[in-house]
Amino acid sequence: MPFNVDDNSNGFSDFFEVARPVSNTMTAGTFSSNTGGGSASATWSRAAGSKNGTCVLTLQTLGSFAHTFEIAEYKGNLAYAPGSNTVSGTVSLSETGNAGNQFFGPLSFVKSSTNRFNLLQLQAGVWTNNLSQALAFSTNVFYRDSTWPTNYYGYVEFNDGDSNTSGLNYRLWTLSIDDLNDADHDGIPDFSDDPLPPARPPLLTLKLGTTNLLLIISGDAGRSHLIQTNASLASTNWQLVQSVTLATDPQTVSLPIPTGTTFWRALVP
Numbered sequence: 488m489p490f491n492v493d494d495n496s497n498g499f500s501d502f503f504e505v506a507r508p509v510s511n512t513m514t515a516g517t518f519s520s521n522t523g524g525g526s527a528s529a530t531w532s533r534a535a536g537s538k539n540g541t542c543v544l545t546l547q548t549l550g551s552f553a554h555t556f557e558i559a560e561y562k563g564n565l566a567y568a569p570g571s572n573t574v575s576g577t578v579s580l581s582e583t584g585n586a587g588n589q590f591f592g593p594l595s596f597v598k599s600s601t602n603r604f605n606l607l608q609l610q611a612g613v614w615t616n617n618l619s620q621a622l623a624f625s626t627n628v629f630y631r632d633s634t635w636p637t638n639y640y641g642y643v644e645f646n647d648g649d650s651n652t653s654g655l656n657y658r659l660w661t662l663s664i665d666d667l668n669d670a671d672h673d674g675i676p677d678f679s680d681d682p683l684p685p686a687r688p689p690l691l692t693l694k695l696g697t698t699n700l701l702l703i704i705s706g707d708a709g710r711s712h713l714i715q716t717n718a719s720l721a722s723t724n725w726q727l728v729q730s731v732t733l734a735t736d737p738q739t740v741s742l743p744i745p746t747g748t749t750f751w752r753a754l755v756p
Contacts, residue, residue, distance in 0.1 A: 488502055488514065488531070489501075489502050489509070489512045489514055489531060490502065492509075492512060494507070495507065497635070498632055498634065498635030498638050498663075499663060502531070502558075503558060503560065503661075504560070505536065505537070505538050505558055505560045505583045505584065506535060506536060507535060508533060508534055508535040509531050509532055509533040509540060510532060511530055511531075511532050512530070512531045512532075513528055513529065513530050513531075514528065514529050514531070515527065515528045515529075516528075518546050518547075520549075522548075522549075523548050524547075524548075525546065525547030525548050526547045527544070527545065527546050527547065528544075528545045529542050529543065529544050529545070530542070530543045530545075531556075533556075533558070537584075538557055538558045538559070538560065538583055538584040538585075539555060539556070539557050539558075540555070540556050540557075540558070541553060541554070541555060541556070542554045542555075542556050558583075559582065559657075560582065560583045561580035561581060561582050561583070561588075561589075561590060562580060562581065562583060563578065563579045563580035563581055563591075564578070564579055565577070565578045565594065565664060567594070567678060569677055569678060569679070569680065569681075569682045570682060571598075571681060571682065572597065572598050572600075572603070573595065573596060573597055573598065574594075574595070574596040574598070574607065574678060574679065575593070575594070575595045575596075576593070576594050576595075577591070577592065577593055577594070578590070578591060578592065578593075578594050578614070579591040587617055588616070588617055589616060589617040590614050590615075590616055590622070591614060591615055592612065592613060592614035592615050593612055593613075593614075594609065594612065595609075595610040595612060596608060596609055596610065596629065597610060598679065603679065604631065604675050604679045604680065605630065605631040605633075605679070606628065606629075606630060606631070607628075607629045607639070607679060608626055608627070608628055608629070609624075609626060609627045609628070609629055609641060609643070610626055611623070611624065611625050611626050612624060618651075620650050620651075622645050622646075622647070622648060622650075623645065623646045624643050624644055624645045624646070625644050625646070627641050627642045627643065627644055628641055629641030629662075629664075631676075631679060636674065636675075636676075637665055637666055637667055637676050638663060638664065638665050638666075639663070639664040639665075639666070639676075639678060639679070640661065640662065640663045640664070641661075641662060642659055642660065642661060642662070643659075643660045643661075643662045644658060644659050644660075645657065645658050645659075645660070646658070648660070664678065666678040670683055670710070670711070671683055671709055671710075672709065672732065683710075686706070686707055686710055686755040687706055687707050688706075688755075689704050689705065689706035689712055689753040689754075689755060690704075690705040690706070690737075691703065691704060691705075691751065691752070691753055692705075692737075693751065695744075696741070698744070699741050699742060699743060699744060700741070700742040700743070700744055700745075701739050701740075701741060701742075702714065702739070702740045702741075702742050702751060702753075703737050703738070703739050703740075704731065704733060704737055704738050704739075704740060704753055705736060705737040706733055706736060706737075706753070706755065707733065707736070707755070708733045708734065708735060708736045708738075709732065709733065710732065710733060710755055711730055711731070711732045711755070711756060712730070712731050712732070712733060712753045712754070712755055713727060713730050713753065713754045713755075713756060714727070714728045714729050714730070714731060714740065714742075714751065714752075714753050715727055715728060715751070715752050715753070715754065716728050716745075716749055716750065716751055716752075717749075717750050717752075718747065718748060718749060718750070719748075719750070720750055725752065728742065728751075
């Protein structure tokens with residue numbers, strides 16, 4: 488299979504991304520059989536957005552054979568709670584092109600004691616599919632991608648990925664976790680970063696400038712603060728004005744002078 492084509496440079500092979508096309512991509516090798524052997528090639532084609540494609544397999548002495556292949560791609564969300572030495576969470580995945588097929592269940596990782604930001608071990612566990620079948624999987628190592636540092640990847644290896652059949656099928660899957668959250672802006676995703684201590688509640692001071700208001704925020708430097716406004720304290724309809732990551736403590740933010748009664752607050756997400 489054409490593993491090394493990544494035209495959108497997102498760290499994933501285009502062959503396994505249903506959204507990406509595969510256009511007459513050729514791979515080559517050899518074959519052997521009881522009637523002889525020789526060179527072999529395969530030409531892969533799949534339209535963007537389609538999980539089904541065509542593979543034309545050409546064997547030197549036997550001719551060409553057309554086959555249909557299908558990409559089983561599942562996407563979804565991982566809700567996780569990072570810890571100093573562990574990461575625990577819950578995953579919910581649905582198959583592209585057939586949302587009725589699902590995986591969901593808990594995930595637990597243990598961080599490496601010597602490389603906790605980049606190396607984790609998935610702990611054995613059990614997921615459930617849309618047929619309410621329990622799918623047990625074993626431990627496996629997960630790595631943080633050095634060239635795509637928001638991505639973590641590894642194998643989920645089921646004892647049996649389809650208990651409807653007599654054999655052991657659909658056992659080995661690649662799981663890719665892409666985490667863009669970085670609360671302390673240190674370049675390490677929150678997934679494997681050390682958890683931040685509880686935020687200090689911000690203290691606000693409001694001063695009138697010549698042409699604007701000066702909102703002075705005292706809080707934890709390096710943390711994001713959401714500045715919100717409301718016309719009435721009785722209303723819950725707070726509107727986001729801007730998000731500020733404090734570079735200093737305190738930090739002054741310029742705001743327009745309102746024309747009517749206005750209340751301000753700052754939240755630490």
